[in-house]
Amino acid sequence: MLPEKMKSFGRTVYTVRGRADMRRTKMIIRYRDGKYFLSYGAGVTEGAALIFLGSPRVLDFFLKAEKRRVSVKPAGIMYGGSEFIFQGKTYPLQTESGSRVCLTLSADKAVFVRPDNISDAEAAAFLKKWLRARLAETVEKRLPVWERVTGLKASRYIITTVKSYWGKMDIATGLMRISDKAAEKPEKAVDYLLVHELTHLKRRNHDKVFYAEIQKYMPDWKEAEKMLKH
Numbered sequence: 001m002l003p004e005k006m007k008s009f010g011r012t013v014y015t016v017r018g019r020a021d022m023r024r025t026k027m028i029i030r031y032r033d034g035k036y037f038l039s040y041g042a043g044v045t046e047g048a049a050l051i052f053l054g055s056p057r058v059l060d061f062f063l064k065a066e067k068r069r070v071s072v073k074p075a076g077i078m079y080g081g082s083e084f085i086f087q088g089k090t091y092p093l094q095t096e097s098g099s100r101v102c103l104t105l106s107a108d109k110a111v112f113v114r115p116d117n118i119s120d121a122e123a124a125a126f127l128k129k130w131l132r133a134r135l136a137e138t139v140e141k142r143l144p145v146w147e148r149v150t151g152l153k154a155s156r157y158i159i160t161t162v163k164s165y166w167g168k169m170d171i172a173t174g175l176m177r178i179s180d181k182a183a184e185k186p187e188k189a190v191d192y193l194l195v196h197e198l199t200h201l202k203r204r205n206h207d208k209v210f211y212a213e214i215q216k217y218m219p220d221w222k223e224a225e226k227m228l229k230h
């Protein structure tokens with residue numbers, strides 16, 4: 001086993017044991033989210049790793065990665081960037097290499113584990129799916145509450161990937177659509193969204209009567225609405 005971190009041309013390189021089928025002496029250098037990783041086969045010694053990390057090939061890799069880093073604009077906040085926003089909280093996103101894709105949130109960071117062989121698009125798809133599932137859980141939990149409060153009922157709801165609205169109510173069918181971007185917002189904001197869309201079953205337009213209804217159900221709705229905008 002190699003040490004967890006090694007130095008190479010003044011950079012820190014995190015070492016990652018390759019998968020069982022990786023050739024014993026193989027070493028691969030990678031760059032992800034501002035960090036360098038060395039994947040290595042089971043037979044790689046520390047001496048061999050030091051020689052590899054001191055080679056011009058690796059230095060060339062560093063220089064190219066760093067040049068690219070300057071020219072690439074940061075990835076979207078939600079997907080693959082250095083931050084992960086969930087339920088109104090911003091977590092620094094730490095990406096690690098591992099055998100199974102998985103996201104774990106702790107109080108102060110989001111740790112995203114991904115196998116080396118999945119693409120950035122696949123990784124992004126996983127994170128999107130994770131957010132959608134959490135949002136669906138919130139809606140499952142909160143929609144019945146607000147249906148009781150308002151006495152209004154959606155026939156069903158769907159979580160969409162549409163970014164041009166937060167929510168949308170089909171008055172004729174009672175189908176409620178909630179955009180998955182709401183996963184970034186606190187539960188209070190999702191509550192407001194649910195009340196807002198349910199209220200449309202009573203009042204189509206965003207007029208005084210509409211907001212007076214909302215006020216009845218949720219006296220602090222203005223504060224919740226603000227959360228959606230910020």
Ligand SMILES: [Zn+2]
Pocket residue numbers: 196200206
């Ligand atoms: Zn509306």
